[in-house]
Amino acid sequence: MSEPWPLVATGSAARRAIRDPGPLAVSLAFYGVVASVLATLWRTAAASHGGALAGYSSAQFVWYIFTSEASIMALNPRQIELTGEDIATGAVAVELLRPAPVLGVRIATEVGRCLPRLMGCALLGAVFATVMVGGPPRPAALFLAAPSLVLAVTCNLTAQHAFAGAAFWIRDARSTWFLYQKLVFVLGGMLLPLQVLPAWLHGVAAVLPFTAMAYAPARLASGHLEPWLLALQLGWLAVLAVVARTVFAAGERRLQVVGG
Amino acid sequence: MSIVADGLTKVFESGRGRRRRRVEAVRAVSFSVDKGERIAFIGPNGAGKSTSIKMLTGILFPTSGSAQVLGMTPWRERRALTRRVGTLFGQRSQLWLELTPRETFRMLGAIHGIDQAALRRRVAELGELLDAGELFDTPVRSLSLGQRMRCELAACMLHDPAILFLDEPTIGLDLLAKQRFRELLVRLNEERQTTVLLTSHDVADLEHVAQRAIVINHGIVIYDSEVAVMRRTLLSTKLVEVALAGPAPSPEIAGVTFTQVTETSLRAVVDTTVRPIKAVLDAVLVELPVTDISVTDPPLEQVIAEIYAMPST
Numbered sequence: 001m002s003e004p005w006p007l008v009a010t011g012s013a014a015r016r017a018i019r020d021p022g023p024l025a026v027s028l029a030f031y032g033v034v035a036s037v038l039a040t041l042w043r044t045a046a047a048s049h050g051g052a053l054a055g056y057s058s059a060q061f062v063w064y065i066f067t068s069e070a071s072i073m074a075l076n077p078r079q080i081e082l083t084g085e086d087i088a089t090g091a092v093a094v095e096l097l098r099p100a101p102v103l104g105v106r107i108a109t110e111v112g113r114c115l116p117r118l119m120g121c122a123l124l125g126a127v128f129a130t131v132m133v134g135g136p137p138r139p140a141a142l143f144l145a146a147p148s149l150v151l152a153v154t155c156n157l158t159a160q161h162a163f164a165g166a167a168f169w170i171r172d173a174r175s176t177w178f179l180y181q182k183l184v185f186v187l188g189g190m191l192l193p194l195q196v197l198p199a200w201l202h203g204v205a206a207v208l209p210f211t212a213m214a215y216a217p218a219r220l221a222s223g224h225l226e227p228w229l230l231a232l233q234l235g236w237l238a239v240l241a242v243v244a245r246t247v248f249a250a251g252e253r254r255l256q257v258v259g260g
Numbered sequence: 261m262s263i264v265a266d267g268l269t270k271v272f273e274s275g276r277g278r279r280r281r282r283v284e285a286v287r288a289v290s291f292s293v294d295k296g297e298r299i300a301f302i303g304p305n306g307a308g309k310s311t312s313i314k315m316l317t318g319i320l321f322p323t324s325g326s327a328q329v330l331g332m333t334p335w336r337e338r339r340a341l342t343r344r345v346g347t348l349f350g351q352r353s354q355l356w357l358e359l360t361p362r363e364t365f366r367m368l369g370a371i372h373g374i375d376q377a378a379l380r381r382r383v384a385e386l387g388e389l390l391d392a393g394e395l396f397d398t399p400v401r402s403l404s405l406g407q408r409m410r411c412e413l414a415a416c417m418l419h420d421p422a423i424l425f426l427d428e429p430t431i432g433l434d435l436l437a438k439q440r441f442r443e444l445l446v447r448l449n450e451e452r453q454t455t456v457l458l459t460s461h462d463v464a465d466l467e468h469v470a471q472r473a474i475v476i477n478h479g480i481v482i483y484d485s486e487v488a489v490m491r492r493t494l495l496s497t498k499l500v501e502v503a504l505a506g507p508a509p510s511p512e513i514a515g516v517t518f519t520q521v522t523e524t525s526l527r528a529v530v531d532t533t534v535r536p537i538k539a540v541l542d543a544v545l546v547e548l549p550v551t552d553i554s555v556t557d558p559p560l561e562q563v564i565a566e567i568y569a570m571p572s573t
Binding site: 001002003004005007008009012015016019020091093096097098099100105255256257258 | 272273274314317318319320321335338339340342343347349352354356358359363364366367368369370371372373374375376379
C-alpha cells in the first residue's frame with residue numbers, strides 16, 4: 001500500500017526543519033523576546049485599568065499574547081514572497097509534472113515546515129506565561145487551543161498561497177505581502193484581542209478570515225471556553241481552500257498559456 | 261508511436277497597445293517518435309527546444325497544432341500523463357536540498373501512489389542501475405552536480421515511465437560527469453526500452469546518446485535524420501589546436517586545413533572522412549614539437565549553419 005502523500009509531505013518538511021536547528025533557535029529566541037515585551041505591555045495596561053481591560057485580566061492578556069504571537073511566528077515571515085517568486089520565476093512549472101495538486105503539496109509541505117516552530121513557540125510561550133502570571137486561566141480551554149493553533153497556521157498558509165497566487169498575474173507579490181501582514185497583525189488579533197478595537201472595527205474583523213489565524217487560538221488559551229471558534233476556523237479553512245484553489249487553477253491555466 | 265507532434269506552434273504575447281510584442285517560439289513543429297527511440301532535440305539557445313518539451317509534457321498549451329504522447333493530449337490530460345512519463349529539467353531540481361534523495365523518493369513515491377515495498381525495490385534497482393545507491397543517503401546539498409543529476413534521473417524514473425523528457429540534463433556538468441550521464445541514458449534505454457527525448461545545445465550529447473537528431477532553430481525543425489547519417493554528412497569535421505615549443509613548418513596532411521599558424525601555435529580543421537582524427541593526431545605528434553593539443557567539435561551554430569546550407573531533402 002502506498003503512503004498518503006499529504007502525510008509524507010508534512011512529515012518530510014517537519015524533519016527537514018528539525019535538521020536545520022539554527023533558524024529554529026533564532027525564531028524561538030525572537031518569539032520569546034517579542035511576545036514577552038508585548039505581554040508585559042498589555043499586562044501593565046490592564047493593571048492600570050483596575051486589573052482588567054476589554055474583559056481580559058492581566059493574566060489572560062499574557063496567555064493571549066503568547067498564543068497569538070506563536071500562531072504567527074511559527075510561519076516563515078516571507079512565505080508569500082517565496083511562493084510568489086517560485087510562481088514568477090516559473091519554478092512552479094516543475095511541480096505541474098507530478099500527479100498531485102501543486103497547491104495541496106505546497107500547503108502540506110509548509111504546514112510540516114511550520115510544525116516544529118509552532119510546537120517550540122507554544123511550549124516556550126506556556127513556560128513564559130506560567131512564570132509571569134501562573135498557570136492557564138482555564139485548562140480545558142487551553143486544551144482546545146492546541147488544535148486551534150494548528151488550524152490557525154493552516155488557515156494562514158492557505159490564505160497566503162491565495163495572496164501569493166497574484167504572482168501569476170502581477171509578477172511581484174511582495175506588495176500583497178505587506179498588505180496581508182498588516183491585516184493579520186491588526187484584524188487577525190495578533191497584536192491585541194479584537195475586543196480592544198473600537199466596536200465598528202471589531203465588527204469588521206469578526207467577519208474576516210484573519211480572526212481564524214491568531215485570535216481564535218489566543219482567545220481559547222486566554223481562558224474562554226468557546227469551542228465554536230474551532231468550527232469557525234474549519235469554516236474559514238474550507239472557504240480559503242476554495243479561494244486558493246480557484247486562484248491556483250486560474251494561475252496554472254495562465255502559466256500554461258503564457259509560459260513561466 | 262510514443263510521441264506524435266503535428267504542426268505544434270507556440271506564440272508568446274506580452275505588453276499592450278503599441279508595446280505589444282509577439283514572439284513565435286515554436287512554428288509548426290511536426291515529428292513522431294517510436295517506442296524505445298533515443299532522440300536528441302538540438303538547437304542553440306532560444307531555438308524553441310524547451311518550449312516544445314513543455315508542450316509535449318502538458319505544461320504549456322500550444323497556440324495551434326496537436327500532439328499525442330502515449331495516446332494522450334498532454335495539455336488536456338497532464339496529470340494522467342505525468343504517471344507515464346518522467347521529466348528532468350537540467351536547471352530545475354526536483355530534489356529537496358535539506359533531505360537525502362531517498363527521503364525525496366519516498367515523497368515522490370507517495371505522490372505517484374507507489375506501494376511502499378515496491379518503492380523500496382525500485383529505489384534499490386535504480387541505485388544499482390545508475391550506480392548511485394550510496395548517494396541516496398547523502399543530503400542533496402552535499403552532492404556534486406554530477407551526483408545530483410544521477411539522483412534527479414532516479415527521481416524521474418521512480419514510476420517506471422515509458423518516456424523520459426530531458427531538458428538540457430548535462431548542462432553545467434564537467435566532462436567526466438557528462439560522459440557518465442550519457443552512458444546511463446543509453447543503458448536505461450537499452451535495458452528498459454524507455455523512449456528518451458533529450459534537448460541539448462551540446463553536439464556531444466547528440467553523438468553519444470541519440471540514434472536520431474531533430475535540429476530546431478528559430479522555432480522551426482530544420483533537420484530530422486538518423487545520427488549515423490548526420491555524422492557522415494555534418495559532423496565530419498574536428499577542430500584541432502596545437503601549442504608548439506618553437507617555430508615549425510606546417511606539415512602537409514591530407515584532409516587537414518590550417519586556419520591559423522603562429523610561431524607557437526596552430527589551428528586546423530580536420531575532415532575525418534578524408535583522414536581519421538587519430539591518424540591526424542599521430543602525424544602531428546611525430547612531425548611537430550607539440551607541448552599541448554586539444555580536439556573539439558565544431559560549435560553547434562556551425563553545424564546548424566551547415567544544415568541551413570544543405571539542399572532540402
